[in-house]
Amino acid sequence: MCFTCQKIKTDAGCLIQFIRVTRCAKRHQCSFCGYTTSRPANMKKHIRLHTGERPFQCTICVKSFNEKAHLNSHMITSLGRTSFQMPNV
Numbered sequence: 001m002c003f004t005c006q007k008i009k010t011d012a013g014c015l016i017q018f019i020r021v022t023r024c025a026k027r028h029q030c031s032f033c034g035y036t037t038s039r040p041a042n043m044k045k046h047i048r049l050h051t052g053e054r055p056f057q058c059t060i061c062v063k064s065f066n067e068k069a070h071l072n073s074h075m076i077t078s079l080g081r082t083s084f085q086m087p088n089v
């Protein structure tokens, strides 16, 4: 059964086309491990696992994070900890 033409086919060419179509639906493929996703945001996040890129940097300390959610939770804990400890300037 070919999902592209909805016909029962043994034709190899038709099956190859079907494989291409399904791959096309998941446009974003990781060049490192072959992970695929249809959402570009997911791919950006995934690529960082390989590159180690951490674009979200804390403004209080030097720590940086690969996900904004991680930075946010870090900021909350950092602020909670430092708000009552003003540095002696």
Ligand SMILES: [Zn+2]
Pocket (backbone or CB within 6 Å): 030, 031, 032, 033, 034, 035, 046, 047, 050
């Ligand atoms: Zn990958």
Ligand SMILES: [Zn+2]
Pocket (backbone or CB within 6 Å): 058, 059, 060, 061, 062, 063, 074, 075, 078
């Ligand atoms: Zn910090």
